[in-house]
Amino acid sequence: MILIIEQILNGLQLGVMLFLMAAGLTLVFGIMNLVNLAHGALYMVGAYLATYFFQATGSFVLGVALALAGTLAVGILTELVALRTLYERDHLDQVLATFGLILIFNELIAMLWGRAAIYSALPEYLQGHLEIAAGLRYPLYRLLIIVVGLAVAAALWYVVVRTRLGMLIRAGASNRTMVAALGINIRLLYTVVFGFGAALAGLAGIMAGPIYAVQPGMGELVLIQVFVVIVVGGIGSIRGALAGALIVGLVDTLGRAFLKPFLATVTTPSAADAAGPALASMLIYLLMAVVLALRPEGLFASRG
Amino acid sequence: MLLHKAVLAGLVAGLFAAAPALSQQKVKIGFITTLSGPQGVIGNDMRNSVELALDHLGRKMAGLPVEIIYGDDQVKPDVGKQVADEMLKKHQVNFVSGVIWSNVMLAVSPTVTGAGTLMVGTNAGPNQLAGKDCNERHFTTSWQNDQTPEAMGKYMQEAGINDVYVMAPNYAAGKDMLNGFKRYYKGRIVDEVFTRLGQTDYQAELSQLRAKNPKAVFVFYPGGMGISFLRQYSEAGLRGQFPLYSVYTVDELSIPAVKHAALGQLETRYWSPDLKNPANQKFVGDYQKKHGRPPSFYGAQSYDGMMLIDSAVRAVKGNLADQKGMIAAMRKADFNSTRGKFSYNTNHHPIQNFYLLKAVAGPSGKDPVMEIQKTVFANHRDSFYKECAMKW
Numbered sequence: 273m274i275l276i277i278e279q280i281l282n283g284l285q286l287g288v289m290l291f292l293m294a295a296g297l298t299l300v301f302g303i304m305n306l307v308n309l310a311h312g313a314l315y316m317v318g319a320y321l322a323t324y325f326f327q328a329t330g331s332f333v334l335g336v337a338l339a340l341a342g343t344l345a346v347g348i349l350t351e352l353v354a355l356r357t358l359y360e361r362d363h364l365d366q367v368l369a370t371f372g373l374i375l376i377f378n379e380l381i382a383m384l385w386g387r388a389a390i391y392s393a394l395p396e397y398l399q400g401h402l403e404i405a406a407g408l409r410y411p412l413y414r415l416l417i418i419v420v421g422l423a424v425a426a427a428l429w430y431v432v433v434r435t436r437l438g439m440l441i442r443a444g445a446s447n448r449t450m451v452a453a454l455g456i457n458i459r460l461l462y463t464v465v466f467g468f469g470a471a472l473a474g475l476a477g478i479m480a481g482p483i484y485a486v487q488p489g490m491g492e493l494v495l496i497q498v499f500v501v502i503v504v505g506g507i508g509s510i511r512g513a514l515a516g517a518l519i520v521g522l523v524d525t526l527g528r529a530f531l532k533p534f535l536a537t538v539t540t541p542s543a544a545d546a547a548g549p550a551l552a553s554m555l556i557y558l559l560m561a562v563v564l565a566l567r568p569e570g571l572f573a574s575r576g
Numbered sequence: 577m578l579l580h581k582a583v584l585a586g587l588v589a590g591l592f593a594a595a596p597a598l599s600q601q602k603v604k605i606g607f608i609t610t611l612s613g614p615q616g617v618i619g620n621d622m623r624n625s626v627e628l629a630l631d632h633l634g635r636k637m638a639g640l641p642v643e644i645i646y647g648d649d650q651v652k653p654d655v656g657k658q659v660a661d662e663m664l665k666k667h668q669v670n671f672v673s674g675v676i677w678s679n680v681m682l683a684v685s686p687t688v689t690g691a692g693t694l695m696v697g698t699n700a701g702p703n704q705l706a707g708k709d710c711n712e713r714h715f716t717t718s719w720q721n722d723q724t725p726e727a728m729g730k731y732m733q734e735a736g737i738n739d740v741y742v743m744a745p746n747y748a749a750g751k752d753m754l755n756g757f758k759r760y761y762k763g764r765i766v767d768e769v770f771t772r773l774g775q776t777d778y779q780a781e782l783s784q785l786r787a788k789n790p791k792a793v794f795v796f797y798p799g800g801m802g803i804s805f806l807r808q809y810s811e812a813g814l815r816g817q818f819p820l821y822s823v824y825t826v827d828e829l830s831i832p833a834v835k836h837a838a839l840g841q842l843e844t845r846y847w848s849p850d851l852k853n854p855a856n857q858k859f860v861g862d863y864q865k866k867h868g869r870p871p872s873f874y875g876a877q878s879y880d881g882m883m884l885i886d887s888a889v890r891a892v893k894g895n896l897a898d899q900k901g902m903i904a905a906m907r908k909a910d911f912n913s914t915r916g917k918f919s920y921n922t923n924h925h926p927i928q929n930f931y932l933l934k935a936v937a938g939p940s941g942k943d944p945v946m947e948i949q950k951t952v953f954a955n956h957r958d959s960f961y962k963e964c965a966m967k968w
Contacts, residue, residue, distance in 0.1 A: 275783065275784075275787045278783045279780060279783055279784075282779045282780045282783060283780075285779065286777055286779075286780075378613075382616070386617075387613075387614065387616045387617040387620060388617040388829055388832065388833065389614075389617075389800060389803050389830065389832075389833035390832070390833055391832060391833050391834070391835050394811075399811070400813075401813055409813070411811055411812055411813075413811065414779065480776075482807070482811075483777075483804070483807055483808055483811060484776045484777070484803075484804045484807075485776070485800035485801075485803035485804045485807075485833060486833070487614050487800055487803075487833075488613075488614055489613060489614045490614075490776075490800070493774055493776055494776065525779075525780040526780075528771070528780045528781060529780045529781070529783065529784050532769075545768065549746045549769070549770035549771070549772075550746070553746070553772040
């Protein structure tokens with residue numbers, strides 16, 4: 273029982289990381305109709321900047337703040353310089369151009385920090401474990417990730433549902449032409465949305481730094497799962513991104529943990545050994561296929 | 577028009593006629609490795625070591641100047657084969673060397689040896705090339721893939737360690753590593769877990785591992801996977817709880833990224849920077865001076881590759897047309913290897929020692945370093961040489 277609770281926490285933690293990535297990506301996709309493969313590059317930029325600023329300032333909090341501002345700036349700059357010209361193009365052009373951006377970002381990072389993975393430290397006070405219940409010790413840092421992720425989700429909900437900016441974002445996702453016709457500066461809205469999306473991806477990267485390998489190309493490893501999340505959740509919907517991320521996080525984690533032992537109870541152990549790992553790594557894609565078959569627009573589609 | 581064609585044909589013929597004569601004046605070596613992408617860090621270490629070897633040789637072999645051509649395989653077998661073809665046809669190299677990945681090697685080596693050129697592998701050791709597909713033109717200065725996990729299996733078997741929890745990525749090499757391990761380890765295995773290739777988060781697996789309460793853990797997580805795994809292993813507080821044994825997971829390239837999370841890690845390997853022999857001390861010392869950090873085993877065996885080629889060219893006194901003579905010379909492994917003296921088995925794979933290494937605290941404030949604890953295998957032969965039909 274304790275093991276199941278622990279694995280659910282693990283799933284939640286993976287889910288909120290995916291959510292931070294997916295939130296930005298789904299907004300950019302839903303509102304600007306832009307397929308941005310380079311979203312993972314911003315995650316990488318966040319991880320590198322946080323590592324760099326933490327080392328330079330000696331303060332983890334300050335490092336995180338500077339890295340967030342830095343990723344926001346990089347995101348806005350990318351939008352102004354490169355992506356602006358792509359909105360009117362078709363998806364294939366966008367895929368090609370943003371794939372090019374991935375290569376550029378990876379090489380830039382390799383030039384600045386080298387190709388080898390770099391060491392990204394965790395401050396002393398975030399190491400160690402917290403006793404949640406008897407027999408259930410959970411890493412403090414991972415709990416913090418869950419808390420930060422859920423807090424960001426709540427803040428995003430507030431912005432999207434309760435503020436004027438959020439209204440414009442929702443309106444933009446539903447009908448861009450109409451929003452523009454009503455006199456809203458859609459270009460500015462795009463820049464703002466992209467910048468915030470970048471900062472969220474950066475935040476995911478910042479939190480990933482101390483537990484994953486910080487190296488060029490680290491963003492592409494998570495990007496595929498993030499695409500699964502937004503397809504499951506429904507493109508353009510923050511609510512969908514949150515639901516999709518938590519579902520994907522939980523399904524992936526619980527599948528990896530329990531599928532093999534479960535299969536062993538219904539078939540032979542050797543068959544479970546062979547099928548378990550393969551099936552566990554396919555599980556989220558199977559889930560996506562089922563969602564696409566039953567609800568092609570995703571669980572929480574934003575467009576009618 | 578016709579005249580033009582004739583002149584052109586004449587020119588082309590002239591070029592071809594001149595080409596062999598020109599190439600005789602140089603030793604041309606094509607070195608294939610991975611220079612782009614995250615894995616480029618390995619290729620970079622290999623290239624640094626090849627350059628250092630050539631510096632030590634005065635950039636000459638048997639008085640002939642050496643020309644080295646680097647090729648990037650991008651971790652793709654088809655690209656590796658393409659690069660090899662270009663080296664063979666356009667550059668007309670005398671040797672092809674390098675290659676990190678087994679799947680790339682299985683594409684490159686037959687291309688090279690089939691074209692009648694010598695292949696000196698400096699990393700990948702797939703069992704096919706040590707066994708039934710061995711070739712007299714193929715040599716390796718590293719190891720056969722299974723040898724390293726075999727050494728760890730033997731060590732853990734002899735140490736009487738039972739209830740081992742085993743983890744590896746779910747792909748061909750991951751399974752090979754476990755097979756090699758189990759060839760010598762006969763104790764109880766609590767569970768075998770295969771994770772997705774390129775996985776970054778291992779928390780779910782680590783929770784399962786803790787629940788099973790094994791006596792020890794054996795893993796194979798190369799590259800970035802190893803960095804993520806080690807950091808999460810020690811962050812989850814398992815480092816003190818379950819001793820961690822591994823192959824190809826902790827090395828000089830990953831230690832700077834994991835630092836103290838590597839402390840106490842046990843690995844088996846045929847080479848270590850602290851091996852005491854003059855060739856190794858010169859290699860490690862000069863590498864450290866030039867690049868400000870210690871070389872990795874990838875570098876050591878690439879350095880050895882150049883030295884092996886040099887020994888062959890010297891034996892035939894620079895007569896590169898005498899391939900039989902060069903093969904005979906290489907079979908003697910008559911050069912100062914960074915691993916110390918070793919010999920070649922009938923399948924052109926080394927018969928060599930394997931050691932148990934431990935990551936220990938480095939000199940004040942520096943990163944941990946790998947240190948030899950004991951010899952696990954003396955003169956270890958790979959498990960496939962009997963399937964190789966070659967006799968000499």
